[in-house]
Amino acid sequence: MRIAIIGAGLAGLTAAYEIHKLNPQAQVSVFEAADRIGGKLHTVAFNAGPTDMGAEAYLAFRQDATEFFKELGLGEALRSPSGLPSLLYAGGRTHEMPERSLMGIPASSEGLEELLDDATCARIDAEGAAPGIEWDADSDCSLGALVRERYGDQVVDRVVSALQGGVYSASSDDLGIRATVPQLAAAFDALAADGKPVTLSGAVAGLLADREARNKARGYKPAVFAAFEGGYAEAYEALAEQSGAEIHIDAFISSVSKKGEQFLLKGAGDSQPFDRVLFATPAPTTAMLLRDLSPELSETLRSIKLASSVVVGMRFASATGLPDNSGILVALDEPDVHAKAFTFSSKKWPHLDRDGGALVRASFGRFGDDAITRAEEDTLVDYALDDLQRITGFDGRAAGLEEIYVQRWFGGLPVYGPEHLATVRRAKELVAQVPGVGVAGAWVDGVGVPAVIAQARQAAASLMS
Secondary structure: OEEEEEOOEHHHHHHHHHHHHHOOOOEEEEEOOOOOOEOOOOEEEEOOEEEEOOOOOEEOOOHHHHHHHHHOOOHHHEEOOOOOOEEEEEOOEEEEOOOOEEOOEEOOOOOOOOOOOHHHHHHHHHHHHOOOOOOOOOOOOEHHHHHHHHHOHHHHHHHHHHHHHHHHOOOHHHOEHHHHOHHHHHHHHHHHHOOOOOOHHHHHHHHHHHHHHHHHHHOOOOOOEEEEOOOOHHHHHHHHHHOOOEEEOOOOEEEEEEEOOEEEEEEOOOOOOEOEEEEOOOHHHHHHHOOOOOHHHHHHHHOOOEEEEEEEEEEEOOOOOOOOOOEEEEOOOOOOOOOOEEEOHHHHOHHHOOOOOEEEEEEEOOOOOOOHHHOOHHHHHHHHHHHHHHHHOOOHHHHOEEEEEEEEEEEEEEOOOOOHHHHHHHHHHHHOOOOOEEEOOHHHHOOOHHHHHHHHHHHHHHHHO
């Protein structure tokens, strides 16, 4: 059996590995249009050591991902963060990150008095007595719009969008509740089913109480993140090596057609026919490639939008003056600041604290703001240095800027808007109608590394069944 996988990012490589495990005799060919494997996982060779310029960590409480990495022989390479807290920059100053919140959404104004004005705090505390939300258990809506309606603009612009922007490269206004905070949607569903008023503060309070009860039962607060000693290259290189697949880079596929029961790839791919094809590409690319196999599926996937971003990695000779924090998120409404976040990587990850220097990542770009992702490299570096000094007082130029790496992620992440889940459900129905075809990637079941791995393994198993 000959199987083609288009895309050598995490999804494509995971699928190749899983197919090889399920059927070692299968001949798997992976075609990647770029000049490297890994997709949005990208480890670069700084002089001080390997450093990630894409995703840097995964949610460690997802035991399925941890077990998968151990299966690859990478258990000893996993590293835990320092535990230093992150900060929030809003109103021209830094604040401690709100602790009792769900993705930045509070149940009360307690602890937020310096971050939000008095009117907003009063509005949060009165929300539980307001008329309930008209909640539809069969659909989704904008998280930002709902929080603005119930709590006001400041909660969205100063907290919630800052947190979601780091995950989805989009503001909360562009993101769906079910799509990005499913536990909140489930709490709304439960309140509505019980005939109780659906309120934001009530739902969040219940979820926070459940979380605290689970942590108390465990006797500890579980670690949130984990990373790799040598960067994510350890994972994607292990997948490539253990997949048994032939991997072709600089191999752009322009279309896929069907001849009888077999598939033909046009472009830089293998000219021989394949029995099955798995598309591990962004939704718009998958739409283009599927236009001859399923026009309706192609049209469905075209509606999925993408967000672009930029990461500027900087290595400084000295860390003196850099705050003892994991990083800083920037409020959406903060004027005269271009960066949306800073990660103090050498503070956050002890294994990156090398030679007394400092490694800092500056992140830029949200959905709808592509201009900054196309800015000149020198401009982006100046923005990063200026914003870093404005926010923290750390003068990166005086500290000795030794290395720079600018990584642009054009269309790097799908936008999980209010219609996204319905679109994906329809896409899955249509995929099932095209025998021999599978799909995988961040647009399907989640943008996080554990979600991508789990879905890719499922897609591989389905393709082989």
